[in-house]
């Protein structure tokens with residue numbers, strides 16, 4: 318279900334608070350600091366980046382706070398986990414527009430570019446339906462070499 322594009326941070330905040338309440342948890346100062354930090358980050362970031370940002374808002378936020386808050390942020394749709402098959406996962410704060418995304422990942426510098434790929438969602442559904450299957454999830458990731466890295470490291474002949 319597509320969310321309205323105008324979803325502001327207040328709506329996100331109440332969505333997060335009610336999700337936490339449903340889980341029988343409290344919206345502690347630390348949890349809300351992690352939420353605020355996620356709202357303040359743009360592009361792809363790691364759990365460590367989130368920790369650094371959240372610590373700047375509330376010094377009592379610990380690494381454990383972050384790792385306990387991540388499933389809450391993911392579950393409430395505030396952030397999305399992007400696994401590019403590395404040791405560390407990346408996270409992306411949702412803009413409020415729910416479209417299927419594909420990722421282009423530079424193999425060399427790990428730069429990640431998110432692209433809208435609504436056709437992929439349709440394609441996945443169509444292909445699955447042909448085989449009488451109902452899709453649960455799908456992802457499209459293209460590993461590539463970015464322009465900057467191509468200049469830095471010429472491809473072997």
Ligand SMILES: [Zn+2]
Pocket residue numbers: 423424425426427428462463464465466467
């Ligand atoms: Zn690169």
